Amino acid sequence: MVLVTTCMSIGDFSRATHLTVKTLRHYHEVGLLTPVAVDPQTGYRRYGTEQLATAQVVRRLRDLGMPLEEIRAVLAAPSPEARNGQIAAHLARLTDQLESTQRAVEQLRDLLVHAAPDDAAVELRAVPQVAAAAVTDVIDAADGTGWLQGALGELYATVTAQRLTPAGPAGGIYADEIFTDHHGQVTIFLPCGGVSGSSAVRPVGRVLPAAIPAAELAVMTHHGPATDVDRTYGTLASYVARHAIGVPGPIREYYLIGQRDTPDPDQWRTEIGWPAFLTR
Amino acid sequence: MVLVTTCMSIGDFSRATHLTVKTLRHYHEVGLLTPVAVDPQTGYRRYGTEQLATAQVVRRLRDLGMPLEEIRAVLAAPSPEARNGQIAAHLARLTDQLESTQRAVEQLRDLLVHAAPDDAAVELRAVPQVAAAAVTDVIDAADGTGWLQGALGELYATVTAQRLTPAGPAGGIYADEIFTDHHGQVTIFLPCGGVSGSSAVRPVGRVLPAAIPAAELAVMTHHGPATDVDRTYGTLASYVARHAIGVPGPIREYYLIGQRDTPDPDQWRTEIGWPAFLTR
DNA sequence: TTGCTCCTCACGTCACGTGAGGTGGC
DNA sequence: TTGCTCCTCACGTCACGTGAGGTGGC
Numbered sequence: 001m002v003l004v005t006t007c008m009s010i011g012d013f014s015r016a017t018h019l020t021v022k023t024l025r026h027y028h029e030v031g032l033l034t035p036v037a038v039d040p041q042t043g044y045r046r047y048g049t050e051q052l053a054t055a056q057v058v059r060r061l062r063d064l065g066m067p068l069e070e071i072r073a074v075l076a077a078p079s080p081e082a083r084n085g086q087i088a089a090h091l092a093r094l095t096d097q098l099e100s101t102q103r104a105v106e107q108l109r110d111l112l113v114h115a116a117p118d119d120a121a122v123e124l125r126a127v128p129q130v131a132a133a134a135v136t137d138v139i140d141a142a143d144g145t146g147w148l149q150g151a152l153g154e155l156y157a158t159v160t161a162q163r164l165t166p167a168g169p170a171g172g173i174y175a176d177e178i179f180t181d182h183h184g185q186v187t188i189f190l191p192c193g194g195v196s197g198s199s200a201v202r203p204v205g206r207v208l209p210a211a212i213p214a215a216e217l218a219v220m221t222h223h224g225p226a227t228d229v230d231r232t233y234g235t236l237a238s239y240v241a242r243h244a245i246g247v248p249g250p251i252r253e254y255y256l257i258g259q260r261d262t263p264d265p266d267q268w269r270t271e272i273g274w275p276a277f278l279t280r
Numbered sequence: 281m282v283l284v285t286t287c288m289s290i291g292d293f294s295r296a297t298h299l300t301v302k303t304l305r306h307y308h309e310v311g312l313l314t315p316v317a318v319d320p321q322t323g324y325r326r327y328g329t330e331q332l333a334t335a336q337v338v339r340r341l342r343d344l345g346m347p348l349e350e351i352r353a354v355l356a357a358p359s360p361e362a363r364n365g366q367i368a369a370h371l372a373r374l375t376d377q378l379e380s381t382q383r384a385v386e387q388l389r390d391l392l393v394h395a396a397p398d399d400a401a402v403e404l405r406a407v408p409q410v411a412a413a414a415v416t417d418v419i420d421a422a423d424g425t426g427w428l429q430g431a432l433g434e435l436y437a438t439v440t441a442q443r444l445t446p447a448g449p450a451g452g453i454y455a456d457e458i459f460t461d462h463h464g465q466v467t468i469f470l471p472c473g474g475v476s477g478s479s480a481v482r483p484v485g486r487v488l489p490a491a492i493p494a495a496e497l498a499v500m501t502h503h504g505p506a507t508d509v510d511r512t513y514g515t516l517a518s519y520v521a522r523h524a525i526g527v528p529g530p531i532r533e534y535y536l537i538g539q540r541d542t543p544d545p546d547q548w549r550t551e552i553g554w555p556a557f558l559t560r
Numbered sequence: 561t562t563g564c565t566c567c568t569c570a571c572g573t574c575a576c577g578t579g580a581g582g583t584g585g586c
Numbered sequence: 587t588t589g590c591t592c593c594t595c596a597c598g599t600c601a602c603g604t605g606a607g608g609t610g611g612c
Contacts, residue, residue: 006522011591015459015531016517018421018510021592022461026576042584043593049521052514056391059510063384068575087388094381101374104343108367111336141298179295180565181302181603230298230339234332237296241329242286248564251295274295291565301566306602322610323567348601461577528590 005036005048013047017055032072033058066090107228117232119239123219124278130167132189133159133201134210141182145226148172149259151188151206156260158207159192164200167191171254173212179251187212217252217273218245225265229272236274249275285316285328293327297335312352313338346370387508397512399519402500404558410447412469413439413481414490421462425506428452429539431468431486436540438487439472444480447471451534453492459531467492497532497553498525505545509552516554529555 014021027033028045033055035045054075061071070090077083135151152170159166168191177184189212192201201209218240222232240246252273259268294301307313308325313335315325334355341351350370357363415431432450439446448471457464469492472481481489498520502512520526532553539548 006518008517008521009591011456011460012517012521012526015456016510016514018459018513020460020462020577022577023575025593030575039584044584045592049518052518053396056510056514057388060384060388060391062575064381064388091385098378101344104340105371108337108340108344111340116333176291176295179298180291180300182300230296230336233298234296234336237288237292238286238329238332241288241292246292289565300603302603303601305567310601319610324610325566342601 005050007036007046007048010035010045010047013051013055016052017059019055019059027058027068030068030072032068032075061087061090064090064094103227110228111231117220117222117235119220119235121220122236122239124217124245124276125219125273126216126278127214127273129214130191130212131193131200132191132210132212133164133207134187134189134212135206136185136187136208136210137206138183138185139178141178144178144186147186148188152190152255152258152260154205154207155188155190158204159190159201161204162201164192167193169254169256171212171252174251174253176250215249215252215273216247216276216278218276219271219273221256222270222272223266224268226270229270232272236272240274240276245276245278247275247277251275285330287316287326287328290315290325290327293331293335296332297339299335299339307338307348310348310352312348312355341367341370344370344374383507390508391511397500397502397515399500399515402498402516402519404496404525404556405499405553406496406558407494407553409494410471410492411473411480412471412490412492413444413487414467414469414492415486416465416467416488416490417486418463418465419458421458421464424458424466427466428468432470432535432538432540434485434487435468435470438484439470439481441484442481444472447473449534449536451492451532454531454533456530495529495532495553496527496556496558498556499551499553501536502550502552503546504548506550509550512552516552520554520556523556525556525558527555527557531555 008016010021010024013019014024017024019027024033024045024047028035033051036048036051037046038044039046057075058071061074062068066074070086074083074086077086133155135154137147137151139147155170156166170188170190173187173189175184175186178186187210189210191212201207203209218236220232220236220239222229254271254273256269256271257267258270262268288296290301290304293299294304297304299307304313304325304327308315313331316328316331317326318324319326337355338351341354342348346354350366354363354366357366413435415435417427417431419427435450436446450468450470453467453469455464455466458466467490469490471492481487483489498516500512500516500519502509534551534553536549536551537547538550542548
């Protein structure tokens with residue numbers, strides 16, 4: 001059986017698909033849309049008419065911002081169901097992006113309308129060592145919020161299942177690299193003391209017993225969701241710098257009221273703790 | 281008067297703003313966020329507490345996808361009104377993008393659900409030379425739709441003002457570079473013959489009299505808005521390739537029913553004309 | 561003194577766009 | 587034969603991220 005394919009030059013294929021010649025050459029180079037034939041003498045590319053449909057799909061997926069690597073996976077999907085799943089996953093990402101853009105718009109308005117939080121609310125506090133159940137991981141800052149919710153859920157579930165009583169609000173210890181590199185170690189903990197100050201929690205899944213060290217902190221309470229927590233960080237950093245009380249060490253957060261407590265983000269309260277020395 | 285500025289290291293400023301150290305150095309390099317002081321010996325950067333507010337604005341504008349160059353312009357705005365105008369312009373662009381993404385989703389669904397247009401509807405046609413009023417420009421393909429509406433509006437307004445009667449539907453002549461480079465010459469014309477075949481139109485604004493040359497075309501009608509006109513182009517190109525009747529020359533479009541005629545996009549009709557020879 | 565912070569290159573990423581300089585096809 | 591199409595480098599764009607390799611500050 002001989003398959004006779006009707007061919008067209010790259011110029012005709014460009015007019016037919018509304019993809020530029022440069023783009024078509026690029027798609028050839030990365031193996032996304034390989035011409036049916038390439039003249040070995042001249043390097044001239046020949047595209048088959050049956051490639052028009054593929055090009056139309058590629059164009060629409062690119063219009064949706066899908067990376068070339070993922071488009072290649074869609075084209076290679078073993079079944080229509082797999083293909084639809086990949087596309088649906090990308091559309092879900094687009095929806096997430098849209099929501100985060102809408103939040104960014106509100107944040108910007110907030111920033112331009114409302115004054116910076118007042119640093120009169122900064123409090124200096126020495127926290128003692130506590131025994132706790134803890135989850136530790138190295139994460140990307142971008143994944144922070146989702147990861148935090150998962151860790152808190154696992155901590156509360158584990159502590160409850162073991163019939164222990166939390167001895168204070170949950171907290172987090174953030175390595176500097178989380179801020180300076182957007183990638184670093186985070187520990188989320190839930191205080192629950194046992195005999196002689198060591199945690200009574202038994203390891204389950206990611207949850208381990210841990211001793212959370214004592215610290216001296218400049219503390220300020222952030223009101224609302226984490227999206228604009230940087231404003232509270234700024235005020236706190238400014239306070240610490242003006243009083244020249246900064247010391248090295250990881251930043252802490254304490255989750256007083258959050259998603260688990262009330263669905264109203266305005267009522268959420270998070271304490272930010274910046275390492276500081278309290279005595280002069 | 282001596283201004284004493286409280287300073288912080290790049291590391292502290294990173295923690296305070298949640299911008300990475302690499303990002304802060306980049307913003308310094310491009311002049312977007314210049315430290316208040318740089319140690320001439322060591323190159324160490326010092327940031328002032330009053331720069332925290334600026335950094336917070338920058339971060340939110342970046343979250344909205346605003347380019348660094350535009351953010352610089354926002355920061356340098358002479359008045360709050362100018363600033364708000366620049367931000368509003370960017371938000372309008374975001375809204376446009378959102379709409380175009382939503383259209384892309386529908387287009388993709390269409391492509392996966394509906395079969396390609398049938399090439400039984402392709403018609404071979406010889407069009408004679410006509411006298412016309414015309415607007416010619418070199419444009420980017422991305423600006424095509426908006427530019428086309430403007431040109432059509434100007435053509436119809438001019439012809440009507442000069443009490444001339446259109447002698448047929450408006451059309452467009454698209455240089456190959458519009459498709460192969462996404463940048464090239466386009467002529468939009470409205471036939472209106474005068475004495476002895478030359479256009480009676482007097483030049484006004486961008487509108488000039490022109491003789492639109494005769495052509496032999498393979499023609500197919502596109503139904504609906506221009507967003508998925510590439511499907512009709514593909515079917516037409518396939519037809520021309522299979523019958524081996526393609527000849528060089530610019531592509532034409534004829535705007536039979538459009539935005540000017542009905543607000544319902546499903547009723548819009550555009551003829552696509554692909555250069556072809558009619559005799560064998 | 562040690563370890564940590566900070567520094568400057570130099571190069572990579574992603575999806576192309578922009579020339580330069582040259583050759584094949586009708 | 588002319589002019590057009592097509593070719594391959596090589597480099598640019600944008601907003602950073604990723605090491606390498608080295609120095610200053612507490």
